[in-house]
Amino acid sequence: MKKVLNTLSLSFLLIALASCSSVRVSADYDKNADFNSPKTFAFFKTGIDKAEINDIDKRRILRAIEAELVSKGFAKSENPDILVSIFTKSSQRVDVYSNPWGFGGFGGFGFYGFSPWGFNQQPAVSTSVEGVLFVDLVNSANKELIWQGKGTGFLTQNVEKKEERIKEFVSKILEQYPPQQRT
Numbered sequence: 001m002k003k004v005l006n007t008l009s010l011s012f013l014l015i016a017l018a019s020c021s022s023v024r025v026s027a028d029y030d031k032n033a034d035f036n037s038p039k040t041f042a043f044f045k046t047g048i049d050k051a052e053i054n055d056i057d058k059r060r061i062l063r064a065i066e067a068e069l070v071s072k073g074f075a076k077s078e079n080p081d082i083l084v085s086i087f088t089k090s091s092q093r094v095d096v097y098s099n100p101w102g103f104g105g106f107g108g109f110g111f112y113g114f115s116p117w118g119f120n121q122q123p124a125v126s127t128s129v130e131g132v133l134f135v136d137l138v139n140s141a142n143k144e145l146i147w148q149g150k151g152t153g154f155l156t157q158n159v160e161k162k163e164e165r166i167k168e169f170v171s172k173i174l175e176q177y178p179p180q181q182r183t
Helices: 002-020 045-049 055-071 159-174
Strands: 024-029 040-043 082-097 124-139 145-154
Touching: 024 159, 040 055, 045 082, 055 082, 055 159, 124 159, 145 159
Parallel strands: 040 082
Antiparallel strands: 024 145, 082 124, 124 145
16 A cells, blocks of 8 residues: 555656646747848847856857757858847745645544545655746847747756756747747
8 A cells, every 4th residue: 555655646746847847938029020031140248148147058048049040040140130138037946745645544534535644744845946038039220129038947957957958948939939920
């Protein structure tokens, strides 16, 4: 019986972790902007310098953005059509899980029911960092924001997985570009 309960607990934990692994994205854009003309880009140093992340992660993000834009047919240029800027935010999330399901007993409601004196009454605490990455595309002629993509998801501290996670964020965000404009 203990094995069944441990397996169920592990299953719920895996489902919870799997649901945390995705990146939620959204995008907003200027409906009057022409998204067919831009073919070149450059990074907007002034905006990127303000991003509050370490230089290693900043370079990872910029490399991922460059790879995605090049795959969409853009070329990096000294005289670009659009400027790319980034902005980041993060917040720490603390979750406390309590497992009141256990063996019935005095005050319980049956063998698998709720019991205040049941099995596995210790709460589990987990912390995670949720990050938000904004990718801004700015018209280089007038310096006006024409498109903004936003990705929200949980970050990893594992160095080996960090680069893959950043690529996932950027890829999912830039899937939204160019916007599907209605005419």
